[in-house]
Amino acid sequence: MTHSPPKISTAPLADRMRPRHLDEMVGQEHLLAPESLLRKAIEIGKPFSVIFWGPPGSGKTTLAKLIGSYTGYPFQAFSAVTSGVRELRQLIDQAQRMRNLTGKPTLLFVDEIHRFNKAQQDAFLPHVESGLIVLIGATTQNPSFEVIPPLLSRTRVLTLKPLDHEALKKILLRAISNKERGLGIYQINIEDDALDLLAHLAEGDARVALNNLEAMVYHQGQLKQDSTVNLGIEDVQKVLQKKALIYDKTGEEHYNLISAFHKSMRGGDPQASLYWLYRMLEAGEDPLFICRRMIRFASEDIGLADPQALQVALAAFEAWEKVGPPEAELALAEAAAYLATAPKSNALYVAEKAVKEEIQRSGARPVPLHIRNAPTALMKKLGYGKGYLYPHNYPDAKVDQEYLPDGLKRTTFYYPTGRGFEREIRRRMKDVMPPTPPDRKP
Numbered sequence: 001m002t003h004s005p006p007k008i009s010t011a012p013l014a015d016r017m018r019p020r021h022l023d024e025m026v027g028q029e030h031l032l033a034p035e036s037l038l039r040k041a042i043e044i045g046k047p048f049s050v051i052f053w054g055p056p057g058s059g060k061t062t063l064a065k066l067i068g069s070y071t072g073y074p075f076q077a078f079s080a081v082t083s084g085v086r087e088l089r090q091l092i093d094q095a096q097r098m099r100n101l102t103g104k105p106t107l108l109f110v111d112e113i114h115r116f117n118k119a120q121q122d123a124f125l126p127h128v129e130s131g132l133i134v135l136i137g138a139t140t141q142n143p144s145f146e147v148i149p150p151l152l153s154r155t156r157v158l159t160l161k162p163l164d165h166e167a168l169k170k171i172l173l174r175a176i177s178n179k180e181r182g183l184g185i186y187q188i189n190i191e192d193d194a195l196d197l198l199a200h201l202a203e204g205d206a207r208v209a210l211n212n213l214e215a216m217v218y219h220q221g222q223l224k225q226d227s228t229v230n231l232g233i234e235d236v237q238k239v240l241q242k243k244a245l246i247y248d249k250t251g252e253e254h255y256n257l258i259s260a261f262h263k264s265m266r267g268g269d270p271q272a273s274l275y276w277l278y279r280m281l282e283a284g285e286d287p288l289f290i291c292r293r294m295i296r297f298a299s300e301d302i303g304l305a306d307p308q309a310l311q312v313a314l315a316a317f318e319a320w321e322k323v324g325p326p327e328a329e330l331a332l333a334e335a336a337a338y339l340a341t342a343p344k345s346n347a348l349y350v351a352e353k354a355v356k357e358e359i360q361r362s363g364a365r366p367v368p369l370h371i372r373n374a375p376t377a378l379m380k381k382l383g384y385g386k387g388y389l390y391p392h393n394y395p396d397a398k399v400d401q402e403y404l405p406d407g408l409k410r411t412t413f414y415y416p417t418g419r420g421f422e423r424e425i426r427r428r429m430k431d432v433m434p435p436t437p438p439d440r441k442p
Contacts, residue, residue: 026167055324079112099132113138168206171206172190173195270337277332288320304345
């Protein structure tokens with residue numbers, strides 16, 4: 001007697017496992033918390049026009065379909081990739097007929113709405129304005145640049161985030177155990193390392209994670225109901241042709257790699273800086289952790305030798321938050337190369353330590369009277385602000401005046417180097433800075 005293959009849907013696993021209820025959604029808690037505007041609107045059946053902006057596989061289409069199923073409004077899906085204004089007019093005519101019959105507007109889901117040019121987007125305006133349609137747009141591109149302002153003003157833009165590592169693992173495990181829509185008709189045993197690698201390789205995209213899992217399972221050959229499938233990290237590497245880099249985010253290798261990255265930038269080696277950067281990214285390090293270290297590096301190791309370095313590091317952080325993988329990886333590489341080749345100075349870092357040590361040593365010294373604020377007559381009578389010299393009343397807005405507390409007069413904490421922009425700062429400070437700094441170590 002032969003066993004026929006188990007009967008399951010031929011639809012891709014990612015489509016079969018699409019959430020059917022809000023409580024099945026994984027991730028996007030900032031949009032779907034119990035008291036959130038979006039969740040309340042969905043649950044009471046009062047949707048509003050919205051543009052979902054987020055990376056692939058973050059749940060934009062799923063949310064649109066859930067809005068349709070919860071509200072019971074007529075629902076039409078429309079792709080800007082395959083359709084144009086003519087098809088849109090047909091949908092609008094149908095929406096008008098449905099409103100005449102039911103009194104309800106039509107939910108119009110427009111995938112890849114940024115693919116419409118500006119003139120085509122104008123076609124939505126009167127129908128959103130009149131309430132004939134409730135527009136649900138989805139885009140991976142920044143709506144500020146890709147959607148016309150009149151349409152933005154009539155919708156809410158809600159940002160979806162890439163799914164984090166734990167969310168992806170939860171989605172994968174749910175698919176493995178679900179017997180109705182997932183792979184639960186098989187006895188799948190997956191090693192923790194293999195699960196971690198599948199989640200990492202998905203880069204925040206649930207669709208990619210589920211497609212990869214499905215490829216892994218069916219690579220085992222013809223399976224029967226209740227067949228046992230053992231999946232290890234070697235299977236992931238073989239099927240997906242991706243090697244798992246040894247990396248423990250909380251262990252020694254985590255600190256070794258970030259140290260190598262930092263020291264390569266400090267040493268002015270852009271080649272090594274890029275190598276260690278991508279070693280961390282490929283191994284699954286949190287990119288925002290790397291960005292935070294570059295921000296610190298810009299202040300600690302470059303400082304005012306190149307004031308632009310901090311802006312470059314901050315821009316990399318913002319690029320990752322707004323764009324995400326894989327596009328924003330190059331923004332991190334740009335920042336790393338810039339920081340590595342920038343002129344270096346730890347003068348501000350040394351000054352910071354010197355100031356903190358002085359405050360610990362001498363305590364809270366009183367503010368000199370002449371630079372205290374004097375908003376009341378009593379304070380003026382007590383001498384607050386007396387003798388203060390307003391620099392703008394003097395040539396070059398410079399005046400010989402002490403601003404440090406008694407006991408610290410003429411103390412110098414910050415000694416700019418002669419490198420980069422600090423050469424100019426040193427020139428500006430030449431009259432107030434001792435010629436030779438003390439021997440200080442960071």
